[in-house]
Amino acid sequence: MTLKQRLAEDMKAAMRAREEGRLRLETIRMVQAAVKNAEIERRRELTDDEVLSVIARELKQRQEALAEFQRGGRQDLVDRTQAEIAVLKEYLPQQLTAGEVRGLAREAIEKTGARGPQDVGKVMQVLMPQVRGRADGREVNQIVRELLGG
Structure with a gap:
């Protein structure tokens, strides 16, 4: 099953769940609209x-907005x-830890053959x-810069 098909199936399930699935439904619709726009x-x-x-x-847009809402004291938002964010994370693969990123960066x-900050x-x-x-x-860029001594 492709990711688009999974989104469609999850949307149907959220529609059947009515009130309990309302936010989930809205989030999935928002993702589908973004996918359609990209297509x-x-x-x-x-x-x-x-x-x-x-x-x-x-997800990144939501995380940036979350920081703004927290600074603004808007608990509802x-x-x-x-x-x-929780709904979106369900569709992404397991996130790498900083240690795993550091290992991949070293490789x-x-x-x-990078030698310094100019090779980032x-x-x-x-x-x-x-x-x-x-x-x-x-975060990846920050780790690479750190490892290259920048």
Whole structure:
């Protein structure tokens, strides 16, 4: 079953759950709309990896909004956003720990022969396809810079 099919099935289940599944239904619809927009933009159907990147982008937007809502003291929006984040995380693969990212970064540094902070781009180019959807790009970049002494 593709990720798009799973989203469609989960949406049907949320519709049947009525009130209990309302937030879940709205979140899934939002993801499906984002996927559809990406398909229109690219003029083709998305692969599962591309759908994952759309979900990851939506998750990142929610996490950034969550920080703003917390700073603004909007507990109602904090609760809603946290629930949306929980729904989105169900569709993403298991997230890598900092230790796992660090290990993969060391391998990428070795593979590229990177020597210092000027080689961060080379390392990220090799590393990001391995961790896409499973780790935050900013955290990965921070670990690479740390390992390269930058």
